Amino acid sequence: MATDLRQGYRRQQSEPFSTVPFSRDPNFIDRPKILAKSQAAIEYAYRVRDDRPQTWVFWIHASTAPRVEEAYRGIAERLNLPGRSNPNANVCQLVNNWLCDEGNDRWVLILDNADDAEVFFPQRRLQDASTPLGSYLPQSRNGSILVTSRNRDAALRIVGDTRHVLQVQAMAKDQALQLLRNKLHTTANDDDMVDLLDALDCIPLAITQAAAYINRRSRTTVRSYLDEFRRSARRKGSLLGRDWGDLRRDSSASNTVNTTWRLSFESMRAESPSAADLLSLMSFFHSHGIPDWVLRKYKETALSTEEDISDGDFDDDIDLLQSFSFVTVAGDDEAYEIHALVQFCTRAWLCSRYDDEAWARKFLSLMAKEFPTGDFPNRAKCQQLIPHLESLYDKEPPGKEEANEWARLLTNAAWYLWHEGNYNAAHDLAAKAFKAKEKISRDVDMAMLTTMAVLASVLRGRGKFNDAEKISRRAMEGYQSLSGQQHPDTLTSASNLALILRDQAKYEEAVQIYQEVLDGREKELGAQHPDTLMSMSSLAL
Structure with a gap:
């Protein structure tokens, strides 16, 4: 085909x-x-x-x-x-x-x-x-x-x-010169361009960002940019002083990109603080496949809550980020990509201003709000967001409100992974969410019951039936206490417990619970409701 x-x-x-x-x-x-x-x-x-x-x-x-x-x-x-x-x-x-x-x-x-x-x-x-x-x-x-x-x-x-294994060699001077000419919208003196390329170490990303900066500022020439670059390199201090992990680049390359990034970023930030805020948020996503819709949701929420950001238009901000070569569009404007070194420089800048934790909390809140439950109708949205959550899995926040958001996010991610059959990853996340909820409060609420239900399902998927039964019983008792004996959530929880009992050949108790669920659903939903018929099928099995 x-x-x-x-x-x-x-x-x-x-x-x-x-x-x-x-x-x-x-x-x-x-x-x-x-x-x-x-x-x-x-x-x-x-x-x-x-x-x-x-x-x-x-x-x-x-x-x-x-x-x-x-x-x-x-x-x-x-x-x-x-x-x-x-x-x-x-x-x-x-x-x-x-x-x-x-x-x-x-x-x-x-x-x-x-x-x-x-x-x-x-x-x-x-x-x-x-x-x-x-x-x-x-x-x-x-x-x-x-x-x-x-x-x-x-x-x-x-x-x-x-x-x-084929090694991609560093860009040669003549190739770098051709790239710079292609990127610049104006003509420039060849000697000035060669001097600039020497300063940029012929790094493609640095060349692209330098050209984007020059194109944005009508009065900036290659020579004036080079002068500013050299002054900035001397005065900028060390944004790379902290260990940010292996970039798989040599330190000179990182410093070169960092300097070109800073010149462009400061110019963009002066023009549009809201675009700088958007880039700050994007630096916490995975570099590929950042969904357009979730960034728009952040913008809408920030404006509706009168958060301390400028009210620049989202599309204008994205256009500005693209013009400075900070982000690229991945087809039909539905997703964006950001170079790993751009993310690195942005995070380093946030850290130097002690803003990294604040933006990390904003990213967590956004993901916790927008990542849906793992039900099948939400599959497409979960698929888009799940790659961006990995950096959050091992970072339980200290505050109670943030910890609750973190636990809810991990619960929904585990729910989705369970539906996809990825039981090991689902168990890891559900267990962390359950532990976090227990640490926050010993009182059982609906969010805690959801986490327990997901954890029980994951344990069953891994064949750990005894542990699944214990958690499932606690969940059923919690639903009975909070919602009543005949509430649909209580009946669903009871049905899940009966399923785990059936897996262990504890048929007598499973039959008793299935009968109670069937009676309750017939009374509340009617004899022909799909849930009632499912209960009848489970009892027959």
Whole structure:
């Protein structure tokens, strides 16, 4: 079956993988060594499509395990694989089986930004942890895998042979000069441009941001920008003094990008403080696939609560961020991407102003508000947001209000992962949420009961029936106390307990509870209500 790469991506914005995440650059053929590793992979994908239109091309953002797992689910949906909707199905295995079947069409699998080998080959895993993702990288003559990475060691772990690793060399001076000319909207003296490139170490991101700054300011020339750059480099102090983790870049490159970022950021912030606020928030998301709708929700909430931000229009702010090359649009304006070094510089700036914790709380509140329950109708929204939550999982906030938000967010994320059959990750999150709720208060409320119900379901999914039964009993008793014996939530909780009892062959008590649930639903909902009929079926079983 043919895959139309250009149309396919625009149609599938909600999915966690794409065939090609950017529009094709018509100038690529003329300057093949100027673009970065991801753009080179994109061009390769297009050439595969042009040369072999029957070949499937699957694109996976491989920076974190959740993004890889969600990508596999997206591939399963695209291929319409049987069994993919079964919550107990191993979707990664289903995809791997299809890719390894030489009776299917040929394919290319692109793992972009596979910078951390732990994503595929974790060294420390729980005894009952799931199979490492590296086991689902197909070995087949029917297709090939293309990996892009900033980390040579990670690339070697994935491809397994140094002969298959190609080093992308630093940009040469003539290539950098051509890039700067392409980016500038005005002409400039060649000597000035060469001096600027020397100062920027020919780093593509720094060149792009410098050109964006010059283009935005009509009175700024290449020479005046270079003078400001050198003054800023001397006076800026060290925003990189704290250990922010491995950027897989040398320190000179980081400082160069940081200086170009700061010049552009300060200019943009003076023009629109609200755009600077938006970039501050975006620095806490995962760098790829930041949904447009969730950023708009933040803007609406901030304005409605009269939060201390300027009331700049959202679209104007996004346009300004794009003009300074801080963010890029990923197809049809439905999602945005932000370079990892731009995120790094933004977070470092926030830290230098002691604003990082305040923005971390805003990000948590936004995610807790917008990440829905894990019910199936919310699946698409959960798929979009789940990759952005990973940074929050291990950071329980100290305040009571924030801790409640954190527990609610983890509960909903666990709920979604349980529906997707990812029981190990779901258990980890549900257990953390349950522990946090117990720490906050010993009084049982509805939020606590929801967490307990999710945890019980996850424990059952992992085969830990005794633990699931204990938690489920507590949940049922809590619903009875708060909502009454005949409330729908109480009856659902009782039905869940009966299911766990049935799994353990405790049929006598299971029959008694199922009968009580059936009687209650017949009385409250009627004999023909779907929930009543489901109870009747469960009792018959």
